[in-house]
Amino acid sequence: xxxxxxxxxxxxxxxxxxxxxxxxxxxxxxxxxxxxxxxxxxxxxxxxxxxxxxxxxxxxxxxxxxxxxxxxxx
Amino acid sequence: xxxxxxxxxxxxxxxxxxxxxxxxxxxxxxxxxxxxxxxxxxxxxxxxxxxxxxxxxxxxxxxxxxxxxxxxxxxxxxxxxxxxxxxxxxxxxxxxxxxxxxxxxxxxxxxxxxxxxxxxxxxxxxxxxxxxxxxxxxxxxxxxxxxxxxxxxxxxxxxxxxxxxxxxxxxxxxxxxxxxxxxxxxxxxxxxxxxxxxxxxxxxxxxxxxxxxxxxxxxxxxxxxxxxxxxxxxxxxxxxxxxxxxxxxxxxxxxxxxxxxxxxxxxxxxxxxxxxxxxxxxxxxxxxxxxxxxxxxxxxxxxxxxxxxxxxxxxxxxxxxxxxxxxxxxxxxxxxxxxxxxxxxxxxxxxxxxxxxxxxxxxxxxxxxxxxxxxxxxxxxxxxxxxxxxxxxxxxxxxxxxxxxxxxxxxxxxxxxxxxxxxxxxxxxxxxxxxxxxxxxxxxxxxxxxxxxxxxxxxxxxxxxxxxxxxxxxxxxxxxxxxxxxxxxxxxxxxxxxxxxxxxxxxxxxxxxxxxxxxx
Ligand code: SF4
Ligand code: SF4
Ligand code: SF4
Numbered sequence: 001x002x003x004x005x006x007x008x009x010x011x012x013x014x015x016x017x018x019x020x021x022x023x024x025x026x027x028x029x030x031x032x033x034x035x036x037x038x039x040x041x042x043x044x045x046x047x048x049x050x051x052x053x054x055x056x057x058x059x060x061x062x063x064x065x066x067x068x069x070x071x072x073x074x
Numbered sequence: 075x076x077x078x079x080x081x082x083x084x085x086x087x088x089x090x091x092x093x094x095x096x097x098x099x100x101x102x103x104x105x106x107x108x109x110x111x112x113x114x115x116x117x118x119x120x121x122x123x124x125x126x127x128x129x130x131x132x133x134x135x136x137x138x139x140x141x142x143x144x145x146x147x148x149x150x151x152x153x154x155x156x157x158x159x160x161x162x163x164x165x166x167x168x169x170x171x172x173x174x175x176x177x178x179x180x181x182x183x184x185x186x187x188x189x190x191x192x193x194x195x196x197x198x199x200x201x202x203x204x205x206x207x208x209x210x211x212x213x214x215x216x217x218x219x220x221x222x223x224x225x226x227x228x229x230x231x232x233x234x235x236x237x238x239x240x241x242x243x244x245x246x247x248x249x250x251x252x253x254x255x256x257x258x259x260x261x262x263x264x265x266x267x268x269x270x271x272x273x274x275x276x277x278x279x280x281x282x283x284x285x286x287x288x289x290x291x292x293x294x295x296x297x298x299x300x301x302x303x304x305x306x307x308x309x310x311x312x313x314x315x316x317x318x319x320x321x322x323x324x325x326x327x328x329x330x331x332x333x334x335x336x337x338x339x340x341x342x343x344x345x346x347x348x349x350x351x352x353x354x355x356x357x358x359x360x361x362x363x364x365x366x367x368x369x370x371x372x373x374x375x376x377x378x379x380x381x382x383x384x385x386x387x388x389x390x391x392x393x394x395x396x397x398x399x400x401x402x403x404x405x406x407x408x409x410x411x412x413x414x415x416x417x418x419x420x421x422x423x424x425x426x427x428x429x430x431x432x433x434x435x436x437x438x439x440x441x442x443x444x445x446x447x448x449x450x451x452x453x454x455x456x457x458x459x460x461x462x463x464x465x466x467x468x469x470x471x472x473x474x475x476x477x478x479x480x481x482x483x484x485x486x487x488x489x490x491x492x493x494x495x496x497x498x499x500x501x502x503x504x505x506x507x508x509x510x511x512x513x514x515x516x517x518x519x520x521x522x523x524x525x526x527x528x529x530x531x532x533x534x535x536x537x538x539x540x541x542x543x544x545x546x547x548x549x550x551x552x553x554x555x556x557x558x559x560x561x562x563x564x565x566x567x568x569x570x571x572x573x574x575x576x577x578x579x580x581x582x583x584x585x586x587x588x589x590x591x592x593x594x
Contacts, residue, residue: 012184013213015158019285046285053287056162 002036003049004064009057016051016061025051034061041070148433150206150239151197153190155225156218160245161281161297164359165320165350184212187221189411191228196417197409198233202429208239210263216246219253226257232421239263241318245281245297247304255311262308263346264301265318268326269336271295276325279359302340309341316344321368321376322360323350334380345380349373370523371583374495440470444557448491451561456568458578459488463498463521463545464556465529472551472559476532482521485560487567492560518543523581525567528559544579 002024005016010031017025017032022045024038034051041063042049051061159166185193198204207229209215215222226238239261240254247264254262268274274294281293288296308315317337319330326333334345350367352360368376463482465474481499485492498520500513514536521527526546530553540547551559570576 011157013157013159015160015213015217015282018158018218019282048286050285053285054158054160054282056159 002039002064002067002070003034003041003051003061004036005032005034005051006060006062007031007033009060011057013056015054015056019050019054021045021050034064036064036067039070043070148205149201149203150208151194151204152208152210153193153225154184154210154212155187155190155221156209156215157184157213158217159213159243160217160283161214161243161293162279163243164277164279164365165322165352165361167357167361185411187224187228189415190225191232192415192417193409193411194229194236195232195421198236198426199421200408202426203433204236205430206237206239208241210241214243214246215240216242216250219246219250223253223257226259230257235423235426237261241265242304243297244301244304245283246300248300248307251304251307251311254308255313259313261314261316263316263318264305264342265320266298266301266305266333266337267319267322268294268329269298269302269333270329271298273326273329274298277322302336305337305340305342315342316346317342318346318348320350321347321373323366323368323372325365327368327372327376330376331379347373347377347380369583370496370498377496437470440555440557443555444492444561447558447561451489451491451565454489454565454568456489458568458571459486460525460564460567460578461486461495461523461581462548462560462563463524463527464560465527466556470556471553472528472556473530473553476527476529476536476547479517479529482517482524482527483556484521484524485556487560487564489568492557492564514539518545521545523583525581526563528556528563544581 005025012027012031014027014032017027020034020039021042022038022040024035024040025032026035027033049061055061194204194207209222209225222240229236229238238257238259240259241263242265244264244266247262267277271291271294274297275291278294278297280287280289281297282288283293283296305315305317315337317333319326319333321327321330330347337345350360350365352358352365352367354361354364462485464472464485465476465479466472466483467474479500481497483494484496484498486495487493500517500520518540522543522545524545526548527540528548528551530549532540532547532549537547548563551563567576571578
């Protein structure tokens with residue numbers, strides 16, 4: 001799985017962009033989006049997803065169940 | 075600079091006075107004060123540290139955010155380049171600007187560092203009064219160090235005469251102090267609402283630190299530690315620090331006296347206590363829990379309590395972060411991103427200098443007029459103190475129509491003169507020339523603690539309503555200097571009280587306007 005941003009709640013503050021260890025987040029048409037191909041759920045970097053921890057609006061960076069759980073390369 | 079300032083700077087070196095007094099006296103071309111001061115590199119400087127006042131004065135005399143007097147003649151602007159934040163405040167809703175430096179409920183246009191630099195140059199070439207650039211919210215400039223410092227770099231290359239300042243919540247301050255020094259930033263504002271983590275936990279639900287979200291007392295403890303350490307590091311390096319505190323009744327109102335002591339002992343030169351502005355429609359935690367802001371009297375009482383300790387800043391307007399202009403004026407609509415990107419900007423240092431010299435002449439004339447008027451009051455003995463409201467567009471004159479005033483400046487008058495004690499924002503009372511009764515009431519509530527209101531002009535109806543409310547409308551000093559007129563009015567007031575013509579009554583409290591400044 002990857003994380004995704006609920007566009008309607010995003011304030012476009014950009015805080016998550018700078019914190020993502022995988023540079024998976026970028027601005028598109030005024031709000032921020034996560035590239036699911038790059039998101040590793042922060043596994044291997046931090047205990048908790050950085051975007052979730054820094055986002056000022058609760059429940060805006062959420063898990064996207066349409067992707068399989070990220071598997072750290074063995 | 076001219077000889078006047080130099081002479082006074084010399085004089086200032088010799089005696090220990092508070093910054094406020096020094097600023098006042100230099101501006102007034104007056105002799106030496108007697109009050110002692112204390113604390114390192116702060117407002118009050120003890121004997122032996124005599125070079126501080128001159129240095130601080132040099133730095134702040136034209137700074138509209140730090141000197142009310144300067145605010146009449148010089149302008150500052152903020153650019154919003156740093157929207158990310160690393161903490162959460164209960165008075166903030168980040169759909170809007172950072173409530174620390176600005177007021178909640180307003181949105182500033184976000185700019186890239188390149189756009190911001192161009193905007194600053196465009197404004198500075200159009201408005202020669204523009205001398206200060208600040209980076210404040212929305213967000214925390216130091217949570218966006220790359221964007222913040224890039225903006226500073228671009229501006230200092232083209233416009234070296236513009237002073238740079240920034241405002242921060244302090245969490246990331248210690249790690250950036252050296253960069254701040256490198257860019258020659260001469261003022262840093264830190265918002266410090268508490269020095270007790272238990273109180274902090276009621277203001278800050280969480281911080282983002284070391285890649286973790288930390289909550290509660292622990293979060294407030296880390297934040298407070300960083301704020302105070304950052305403050306110490308800056309003052310050690312001779313960088314001026316102002317402290318902003320948001321007064322939240324029932325949470326930190328009494329505690330702010332402690333905060334005042336803590337920041338003074340660490341060398342802050344100015345403490346600005348601002349009222350919490352809170353309304354449900356702002357969508358902030360405090361807005362939703364119904365946490366109220368202080369009344370004008372509560373705010374003034376706290377500022378008075380702290381004043382013995384340190385210089386208080388009473389004129390902060392909590393301007394919107396991208397405001398452009400003098401006093402309450404906002405010309406930001408002339409400088410939208412679209413417009414500035416098309417402008418062909420020529421930065422002309424000489425024109426700016428020439429303009430600023432003219433302004434210095436005006437300032438001196440104003441001060442001399444005030445001194446002359448004050449001299450005529452020598453010998454008057456009375457304990458009476460009154461507040462008066464003044465409608466002004468700047469330049470230190472009573473030059474605004476009652477119905478056009480977006481704010482009133484409040485002066486306290488006594489036999490020792492006229493002292494600026496704050497300002498009150500009001501809704502535009504006159505909309506397209508039609509007086510509107512409901513907003514007249516708002517104005518009256520906002521200046522209800524004043525005995526008189528000085529205006530350039532006023533219509534018949536509002537005049538009567540003001541009189542009914544016990545506030546004397548005064549238009550006889552139209553276009554005159556504020557302080558000189560106020561002192562002259564006060565002399566007359568005392569005479570009238572003495573002769574029994576009027577009765578001196580203690581006025582009630584006044585409202586602090588909630589909500590954003592009209593979106594100009
Ligand atoms: S969960 Fe981690 S890797 Fe994924 S977008 Fe958020 S910060 Fe980036
Ligand atoms: S931190 Fe949250 S609100 Fe800010 S840009 Fe990212 S998703 Fe949007
Ligand atoms: S520091 Fe400013 S932007 Fe950050 S949460 Fe507090 S008020 Fe909002």
